[in-house]
Amino acid sequence: MAAPAPEDTYGKVLSAAVDLFGEHGFAGTSLQAIADRVGVTKAALYYHFRTKDELLDALMRPALNDLERVLDDAERRKGDAARQRVLFEGYVDFLLRYRALAVILHHDVSVGTHPAVRPRLGSITARVDGVLQDPARPVEYRVAATVALGGFYSAIATFPHLPDPELRAVLLDIVRRLLTPRRIRSTAPAPSVRAVPAHG
Structure with missing residues (x-):
């Protein structure tokens, strides 16, 4: 049986990594386990990825x-409503993709x-907050947007x-x-009732 082409191996390695990270976690998955799942030698896997960090970066970068x-x-x-609608719809589509x-x-x-992911996630989170957390919005709205996201x-x-389609x-x-x-x-406070001292 012929060995898979390098580009074919690359895609299969990424797919196997996603499956194994989902089953055993990132820390619990070795490069050898990924190579075994794909059916190639560890040397063949090293042709594409020398470390798990490189593999994780290749998985996360396109996303x-x-x-x-x-x-x-x-x-x-233009406008908060339009920005937030596009963000929510795009974010749902992103997660489904x-x-x-x-x-x-x-x-x-x-x-x-992970250092290969955290800096970009931090930057993305700050940009999301910039779209959602308009101080002019009522706090109820801002909390609801955070809960939804x-x-x-x-x-x-x-x-x-x-x-x-159904979940979307x-x-x-x-x-x-x-x-x-x-x-x-109305959030106006109810009139306070003061105790009237008894006269006796």
Whole structure:
């Protein structure tokens, strides 16, 4: 049986790494295990990746590039509502496109804090906050936006077999309902009732 072409091996290594990181975590997966899963020698794997750090960077870089493009698109829009709509819709699509990586990030803290990933994630998080956390917005809205964004990861991880279109529709509907402005209730304090001293 002929050995797989280098470009074919590259893709298979990335796919096997995603599967094994999901099963055993980043720290619990060795390069040898990945080579075994692909069916190549460790030397063949070294042709593409000398370390797990290089492999993780190759996995995460395209995903983070896509997420930054979502933010670029959101930040170009005029008005808070348009920016936030584009961000939420783009973020949901991003998570569905990289569903397996999203689950790994949700379950394995070591991936998000890894030196190959953490600086870019920190920059992305700051940009997301810039779109969502407008101080002029009511605190209720800002908290709801944070809850919605953070809940996406959990939903992706909790419902792995729900088809992408169905999960996308549900998530975006929840966001719309969560962030729809409610009637502002009067927050004026009720008049205080002072005790009237008894006269006797």
